[in-house]
Amino acid sequence: MREPRVGVVGATGAVGAVLRELLRGRDDVRYFSSARSAGMQLDGRTVEEATPEALAAGDLDVCFFAVGASASRELVPHAVRGGAVSIDKSAAWRMEPGVPLVVPEVNGARALEHDGVVAVPNCSTIQLVLALKPLHEAAGLTRVRLATYQSVSGAGKQAMDRLREESVEQHDLRGDWSFDGEEFEEEAKIREETRKIFELPELPVQATCVRVPVLVGHLQAVWVETDDELPPAQARELLAAAPGVRGVDFPSPARAAGQDEVLVGRVRSDTTVERGLTFLVAGDNLRKGAALNAIQIAELLAREAVAA
Ligand SMILES: NC(=O)c1ccc[n+]([C@@H]2O[C@H](COP(=O)([O-])OP(=O)(O)OC[C@H]3O[C@@H](n4cnc5c(N)ncnc54)[C@H](OP(=O)(O)O)[C@@H]3O)[C@@H](O)[C@H]2O)c1
16 A cells, blocks of 8 residues: 655644654655745745645645644645545644644544644643543543643743743743733633543633743643542553553653653642642653654554554
């Protein structure tokens, strides 16, 4: 069987760079960007402009989109029209009814219901739901609260360049997301996406997000409450056995950067509530939080196509 013909739209960006790294060694891959970077040479390939015509031409089987939401809204329908399954990293399609929002280890079967588009959740949601999944299966989640410490690469390549140019004295915590009512859009996304993935539309989820002067890797402090008692020792065992998760003593962004798995540790009882646990989760926001998760969705769809 021939290899799928793959397009990477947004190949010049922060997520695009990790997609290119993970696709290295494959021949049938084309890179796309806006007109700004079209013509640039990357990995011996010429970057093409992502025009509607190019994407709809019918010569791509899978198209990864790592562009902003407005470019995605405009371009994805053309790739779908051309017959490419479009796996999108932006917020454009995530909450659309009928568009699966997928983390393969958590709700992979949903990807098979796609109608041309599969959405990849926000980077913070991905690492959170990987850790929540085994706890939910064992004891039933009734409430989730978290504080995030998110790296600047979550805001893209330009934000990474700005951090590199800053002096240590200029480093500060930031809240560089737009507001959605009282909360940042990021905080609302974590709630809405977690509810969609677990198919628990009423699950109470409350997040407070902070940007920290770290290049790659998001950390989360999480507090959960469950229906059934779940002692920390049992939670640690469940987390250690969960796909996509590695149990460690102290998760940190630097330890998580470059890793496929998310790191979970400091699992303790939350002594302020009945049946409560607290723990830390660290994940590489560009890798499992974006590029790797997208590639795993494509691999899952390819396996199912072979099996069918
Ligand atoms: N960074 C993360 O940790 C992360 C995690 C999860 C999700 N995401 C999401 O993934 C997407 C990409 O994020 P990023 O951090 O990689 O952003 P980025 O570093 O700013 O890169 C943006 C990419 O999109 C391209 N682009 C912009 N406008 C375009 C257009 N009209 N047509 C075609 N290509 C266009 C850019 O190409 P040029 O070089 O031509 O400008 C560049 O390749 C965003 O939706 C983001 O929210 C990011």
